[in-house]
Amino acid sequence: MKIAAVCVNVSTKIDTKVFDYHVPPSMEEVLRVGCRVQVPLGSQLCDGFVVDFPNSSEAMNLKEIKDIIDKEPVISQEMVELALWVSAYYLSPLHKILEYILPPYARVQKEKWVKLEDACSLGELTQTLALLDSLLKNIIEALSKGPQKIDKLIKRFGANCNGALEDLQSRGVLNFYWQFTPLGKEKIITCFRAKVNIEEKIAEQLKRAPKQMEVVQYLVTNGPQSKAQLTNILGINNNILAALINKGIIEKYEFREQRLPEVHEEFANNVVLELNNYQKEAIKRINEALDAEIHTTFLIHGITGSGKTEVYLTSINAALKRGRGAILLVPEIALTPQIIGRFKSILGDKVVVLHSNLSQGERLDAWESLRIGQAKVIIGVRSAIFAPVQNLGLIIIDEEHETTYKQSEPEPRYHAREVALKRAQLSNAVLVLGSATPSIESYYFAQKGEYGLIEMPERVTKNSLPDVKVVDLREEFKLGNKSIFSRALSEAITEALNKDEQIILFLNRRGFSTFVLCRECGSPLKCRNCSISLTYHAATLEMKCHYCSYKTRVPPRCPSCGSSFIRYFGTGTQQVEQELKLIWPQAKVTRMDVDTTGNKNAHQNLLAVFKKGESDILVGTQMITKGLDFPNVTLVGVIAADISLNLPDYTSGERTFQLLTQVAGRAGRGAKKGQVIIQTYSPDHYSIEAGKKQDFLQFYQQELAARRVMDYPPFSYLIRILVTDYHEKTVIVYLEAFSEIIKKDFVDNVEILGPAQAPIGKIKNRCRWQIILKGKNLELLKNAALYGLHQTLKGETNKTLRVILDVEPQSIL
Numbered sequence: 001m002k003i004a005a006v007c008v009n010v011s012t013k014i015d016t017k018v019f020d021y022h023v024p025p026s027m028e029e030v031l032r033v034g035c036r037v038q039v040p041l042g043s044q045l046c047d048g049f050v051v052d053f054p055n056s057s058e059a060m061n062l063k064e065i066k067d068i069i070d071k072e073p074v075i076s077q078e079m080v081e082l083a084l085w086v087s088a089y090y091l092s093p094l095h096k097i098l099e100y101i102l103p104p105y106a107r108v109q110k111e112k113w114v115k116l117e118d119a120c121s122l123g124e125l126t127q128t129l130a131l132l133d134s135l136l137k138n139i140i141e142a143l144s145k146g147p148q149k150i151d152k153l154i155k156r157f158g159a160n161c162n163g164a165l166e167d168l169q170s171r172g173v174l175n176f177y178w179q180f181t182p183l184g185k186e187k188i189i190t191c192f193r194a195k196v197n198i199e200e201k202i203a204e205q206l207k208r209a210p211k212q213m214e215v216v217q218y219l220v221t222n223g224p225q226s227k228a229q230l231t232n233i234l235g236i237n238n239n240i241l242a243a244l245i246n247k248g249i250i251e252k253y254e255f256r257e258q259r260l261p262e263v264h265e266e267f268a269n270n271v272v273l274e275l276n277n278y279q280k281e282a283i284k285r286i287n288e289a290l291d292a293e294i295h296t297t298f299l300i301h302g303i304t305g306s307g308k309t310e311v312y313l314t315s316i317n318a319a320l321k322r323g324r325g326a327i328l329l330v331p332e333i334a335l336t337p338q339i340i341g342r343f344k345s346i347l348g349d350k351v352v353v354l355h356s357n358l359s360q361g362e363r364l365d366a367w368e369s370l371r372i373g374q375a376k377v378i379i380g381v382r383s384a385i386f387a388p389v390q391n392l393g394l395i396i397i398d399e400e401h402e403t404t405y406k407q408s409e410p411e412p413r414y415h416a417r418e419v420a421l422k423r424a425q426l427s428n429a430v431l432v433l434g435s436a437t438p439s440i441e442s443y444y445f446a447q448k449g450e451y452g453l454i455e456m457p458e459r460v461t462k463n464s465l466p467d468v469k470v471v472d473l474r475e476e477f478k479l480g481n482k483s484i485f486s487r488a489l490s491e492a493i494t495e496a497l498n499k500d501e502q503i504i505l506f507l508n509r510r511g512f513s514t515f516v517l518c519r520e521c522g523s524p525l526k527c528r529n530c531s532i533s534l535t536y537h538a539a540t541l542e543m544k545c546h547y548c549s550y551k552t553r554v555p556p557r558c559p560s561c562g563s564s565f566i567r568y569f570g571t572g573t574q575q576v577e578q579e580l581k582l583i584w585p586q587a588k589v590t591r592m593d594v595d596t597t598g599n600k601n602a603h604q605n606l607l608a609v610f611k612k613g614e615s616d617i618l619v620g621t622q623m624i625t626k627g628l629d630f631p632n633v634t635l636v637g638v639i640a641a642d643i644s645l646n647l648p649d650y651t652s653g654e655r656t657f658q659l660l661t662q663v664a665g666r667a668g669r670g671a672k673k674g675q676v677i678i679q680t681y682s683p684d685h686y687s688i689e690a691g692k693k694q695d696f697l698q699f700y701q702q703e704l705a706a707r708r709v710m711d712y713p714p715f716s717y718l719i720r721i722l723v724t725d726y727h728e729k730t731v732i733v734y735l736e737a738f739s740e741i742i743k744k745d746f747v748d749n750v751e752i753l754g755p756a757q758a759p760i761g762k763i764k765n766r767c768r769w770q771i772i773l774k775g776k777n778l779e780l781l782k783n784a785a786l787y788g789l790h791q792t793l794k795g796e797t798n799k800t801l802r803v804i805l806d807v808e809p810q811s812i813l
Contacts, residue, residue: 001022001023001025002022002023002028002053003020003021003022003023003053003054003055003056003057003062004020004021004022004023004031004037004050004052004053004065005018005019005020005050005051005052005053005054006018006019006020006021006037006039006048006049006050006051006065007048007049007051007094007095007098008039008041008046008047008048008095009046009047009048009095009099010041010046018051018094019039019041019048019059020054020057020059020062021037021039021062021063021064021065022062022063022064022065023053023064023065024064024065027065027068030068030071031050031065031068032050032072032073032077033050033051033052033053033073033077033080034049034050034073034074034075034076034077034079034080035049035050035068035069035070035072035073035074036048036049036050036068036069036070036074037049037050037065037066037067037068037069038065038066038067038068038069038178039063039065039066040063040064040066045066045176045177045178047069047110047178048095049075049080049095049098051080051083051084051094051098074102074103075098075101075102075103076388078426078427079101079386079388080098081426082386082419082422082423082426083097083098083101085422086412086414086419086422087412089414089418089422089807090412090413090414090807091782091785091786091805091807092411092412092413092414093411093412096410096411096412097411097412097414100383100386100411100412101383101386103364103367103368103371103388110178110179111149111150111151111178111179112149112150112151112176112177112178112179113147113148113149113150113176113177113178113179114143114147114148114150114153114165114174114175114176114177115143115146115147115148115174115175115177116140116143116144116173116174116175117172117173117174117175135157135160135161135164136164136167136168138157139153139157139161139164139165139168140168140173142156143174150165150176153165187361187365188254188255189226189254189255190226190227190252190253190254191224191225191226191227191252191253191254191255192215192219192224192225192226192227192230192241192250192251192252192253193219193223193224193225193250193251193253194216194219194220194249194250195248195249195250195251202216202249205247205249206249209243211234211236211240212240212243212244212249214234214236215230215234215236215240215241215244215250216244216249216250218230218233218234219250227241273307273310273460275307275310275314276307276458276460278302278306278307278455278456278457278458279306279307279310279311279314279456279460281454282298282300282302282311282454282456283311283314283315283318285298285452285454286298286311286315286318286394286430286432287315287318289430289452290315290318290319290322290324290393290394290430291322293393293428294428295424295425295427295428295429295430295431296430296431296452297421297424297430297431297432297433297450297451297452298430298431298432298433298451298452298453298454299400299433299434299435299438299442299443299445299446299451299452299453299454300432300433300434300435300454300456301435301436301438301443301446301453301454301455301456301696302434302435302436302454302455302456302457303436303456303457303458303459303465303665303694304436304459304465304661304662304664304665304666304669304694305459305460305461305463305465305629305665305668305669306436306456306457306458306459306460307456307459307460308398308434308456309339309342309398310460311434311456312328312396312398312432312434313342313343313346313347315394315396315432316328316343316347316377316394316396317346317347319393319394319430320347320350320376320377322393323391323393324391324392324393324394324429325370325376325377325389325390325391325392325393325394326376326377326378326389326392326393326394326395326396327377327378327380327384327385327387327389327392327394327395327396327420328343328377328378328379328380328396328398329380329381329382329384329385329395329396329397329398329405329416329420330379330380330381330398330399331381331382331398331399331402331404331405332381332402332404332622332623333355333381333597333603333623338607338628338629339379339398340353340379343377343379347377349374349375350375350376350377351375351376351377351378351379352365352366352369352370352375352377352378352379353366353378353379353380354366354367354378354379354380354381354383354384354387355380355381355384366378366387367387367388370387370388370389370390371388371390373390376389376390377389381404382404382405382406382407382416385416385419385420385423386419392423392424392427392429393427393429393430394429394430394432395420395423395424395429395430395431395432396431396432396434397416397417397420397431397432397433397434398434398435399434399435399662400417400433400434400435400438400439400442401435401437401438401439401442401658403655403810403811405417406808406809406810408806408809408810408811413804413805413806413807415808415810417433417442418808433451436661436662436665436696437657437658437661437662437696438696439654440654440700440703440704440707440713440714441713441714443700444704444714445714459669461669461670461671463668463669463670463671463673463674464668464673465664465665465668465674465694466636466664466667466668466673466674466675466676467673467674467675467676468664468675468676468677468678468691468692468693468694469488469675469676469677469678469692470678470680470683470688470692471486471488471489471677471678471679471680471683472680472681472683473486473679473680473681474681476679483579484575484576484579484639485579485583485637485639486677486679488677489637489677489679490583492635492637492675492677493580493584493617493635493637494584496634496635497584497586497587497616499634501632501633501634501635501672502610502613502615502616502617502618502630502632502633502634502635503616503617503618503633503634503635503636503637504617504618504619504620504624504628504630504633504635504636504637504663504666504667505576505580505617505618505619505620505636505637505639506620506621506622506624506625506636506637506638506639506659506663507572507573507576507619507620507621507638507639507640507643508621508622508640508643508644508659516533516534516536516543516554516566518558518560518561518563518565518566521558521560521561521563523558523559523560523561525543525554525555525558525559525566527545527548527550528550529545529548529550529762529763529764529765530545530548530550530760530762530763530764530765532545532760532763534550534552535572536554536572537572537574537595541553541554542554548763548764554566573591573593573619573620573621574591574595576619576639577589577591577619580617580619584617587616587617588614588615588616588617589615589616589617589619590606590609590610590615590617590618590619591619591620592606592607592618592619592620592621592623592624593620593621593623594621597623603623607628610630611630613632618633622659624663624666625659625662625663625666628666629666629669630666630669630670631669631670631671631672632670632672633666633667633668633669633670633674634667634668634672634673634674634675635667635674635675635676635677636663636664636666636667636674636675636676636677637676637677637679638659638660638663638664638676638677638678638679638680639679640679640680641656641659641660641678641679641680641682641688641691642680642681642682644656644659645680645682645685645687645688649759649811649812649813650707650710650712650812651810651811653685653686653687653703653706654687654699654703656685656687656688656691657687657688657690657691657699657703660678660687660688660691660692661691661694661696663676664676664678664691664694665694678691678692686698686699686702686703687699687703690702711751711774712774713808716774716775716776717774717775717776717777717778717781717808718772718773718774718781718808718809719772719773719781719782719785719805719806719807719808719809720770720771720772720773720804720805720806720809720812721735721738721770721771721772721773721785721788721789721803721804721805721806722758722768722769722770722803722804722806723735723738723768723769723770723801723802723803723804724763724766724767724768724769724801724802724804725766725767725798725800725801725802726765726766726767726800727767728767728769730798730801731767731768731769731801732755732769734792734801734803735754735755735769735770735771736755737792738755738771738788738789738792739752739754739755739771741787741788741791741792742773742784742787742788745784745787746780746784746787749775749776749777749780749784750773750774750775750780750781750784751773751774751775752771752772752773752774753771753772753773753774754769754770754771754772755769755770755771756769756770756771757769757770758770758812758813759812759813760813766802770812772812773785778807778808782807785805786805789803789805
């Protein structure tokens with residue numbers, strides 16, 4: 001009998017299991033890899049994914065698969081293979097990965113039902129139940145009317161219903177089963193069209209039915225119409241339409257409407273641009289790799305404004321002409337309006353978009369359009385790397401250095417760049433990584449020859465990079481300037497406004513004040529659930545925690561000492577916006593941060609306002625630092641460059657340089673010269689000095705030297721073991737035991753950093769401690785992490801303890 005390997009959804013603290021099952025003869029012809037099935041596991045039925053058909057099994061007495069949920073595979077064999085790799089590489093449960101990449105149309109709501117066994121005789125049951133209690137009798141009577149949801153029975157008969165149902169099941173009276181209801185549905189539109197022209201005989205036939213005649217005239221004149229359109233415009237009812245159908249004058253038909261996200265007209269751009277020599281050379285190398293149909297990886301290091309987007313567009317067009325599909329990943333939803341506007345203007349309906357701000361229906365239609373080959377290109381954030389692009393030939397990751405490409409919560413904790421590399425290998429596709437500030441690791445691999453390096457050192461407009469001035473805020477304070485804005489930045493803002501030029505101001509903190517402090521005892525007002533300060537939001541007069549969403553009003557007195565001397569410290573985007581309006585009341589200010597972009601289409605609507613020139617100043621967090629192209633922006637101001645620099649993370653210098661260089665690149669992209677003003681308390685730090693010069697190589701050499709001394713990536717690998725629980729002692733005891741196991745068995749090959757409290761020691765009332773495993777061999781590190789996990793969780797009964805393995809973490813906060 002045929003054997004199927006099924007990944008079953010029975011998560012434990014260690015992993016998710018794959019079990020072997022016999023395939024019933026009736027299923028052998030239809031069951032394929034990627035189908036979901038129901039299988040027995042212990043005394044219950046579980047759902048799972050078929051991931052393989054092994055020739056043999058080491059298990060004895062295999063059980064049979066009970067049912068097939070999907071008639072067709074919901075995940076292709078190629079994507080199952082990719083999921084297996086992601087599971088092994090990131091030590092993530094396979095079932096969580098398969099659920100994560102499940103297409104929208106296949107996502108289901110799982111509900112438990114119960115029904116009477118077919119063989120049961122209701123009369124005999126009623127007589128038997130006369131000797132039993134009334135609850136069993138009531139349940140049987142309810143089920144005699146047909147299957148029932150378990151939840152409804154419990155709601156009707158109370159919590160004791162569970163025990164009664166189990167009793168009846170043990171007697172063979174009833175049976176439990178799962179029902180799966182799709183969460184996403186295709187949008188089917190009912191339409192009508194005229195079958196005849198308005199001839200004399202039709203007019204005569206409908207002489208006594210003026211409303212019917214009106215419908216026919218409208219359909220002949222305007223073409224097919226939906227039922228909703230006819231009802232709204234003509235005010236007709238179903239009887240009129242039914243009468244015309246019966247007379248054979250009109251016909252009804254249905255079609256699937258594709259729900260596409262709106263692209264603001266401001267971002268439509270079909271202008272054919274002339275490429276410079278650097279762009280032509282980049283495209284030539286990518287085309288040669290496409291022709292070879294062998295996996296190749298390129299790193300495009302192009303300064304801001306060097307025309308990387310046109311290289312992407314031309315390369316994707318080249319892939320399409322060769323019959324191959326393409327994926328373009330962007331790090332932020334904020335980047336999609338401009339890119340989608342440009343790509344759709346050139347490639348039309350071959351392009352779809354995928355990100356979290358789309359509706360369920362829009363995601364479903366985009367996914368389905370790719371699956372059937374109607375669309376060939378997807379633009380999206382990191383999850384789009386799993387999209388079902390047919391005959392994939394090209395993957396492009398824009399701003400490849402961005403940390404948003406690494407998923408941290410929830411599982412799977414994958415990096416889209418590494419997954420893209422594996423998927424490109426599986427598909428013999430070309431992978432292109434692009435950035436003005438490549439990650440240290442990517443540029444290091446390019447220098448070693450593992451990636452092909454493409455340099456684009458000139459702006460396409462022939463303009464030079466903007467002039468950059470660094471302002472020492474310590475000196476500003478000595479001179480008595482306590483404003484958010486240095487004198488240099490204030491003068492530059494005034495000058496730009498007088499010239500009707502636009503301004504971008506960057507601050508990587510949302511809110512009004514970054515913390516609220518008692519001036520008498522010095523205690524900051526902290527979140528009651530997390531070990532971080534609350535952020536004050538002036539718009540709602542509330543203090544909010546940006547980790548657990550706890551919010552409260554500012555107390556009249558300090559909770560610690562009772563003092564009334566409460567003061568707001570620090571600066572957030574809301575406060576910058578307010579100060580701008582006070583100092584430059586004539587200026588129109590737009591703010592972009594998490595608080596202003598929560599609604600659908602908010603990103604593109606705010607950017608469209610700025611692009612049209614209806615706003616003078618754009619204030620925002622990191623979502624405005626990259627990819628945006630506004631020719632009239634001549635001034636960029638960085639309010640506080642030290643925010644990312646002072647984070648307790650080995651990548652803080654790299655993040656600071658990248659942010660400064662990227663946001664500086666928004667200035668002077670048109671015909672006018674740009675300038676950038678960076679405000680900082682650390683003007684001598686090498687990342688800020690290199691950012692001032694916009695000199696990537698200078699920064700890369702200094703950062704790489706520091707990494708080599710400290711033996712951090714790319715010279716080593718890291719795995720973070722983060723443990724959380726409501727009781728700190730539980731966490732510490734667990735990590736100490738974990739650490740001792742690793743020291744005992746892997747002491748020569750694994751360096752252990754910790755145990756130590758995480759930089760953010762508590763979130764949502766859960767205490768957070770961690771250890772970092774560091775070593776030269778990633779497979780050995782993973783073996784050590786898994787071994788420590790299995791040993792420490794063996795026999796563990798604490799249900800609140802949570803252990804997180806993060807392979808190659810992007811942050812240790």
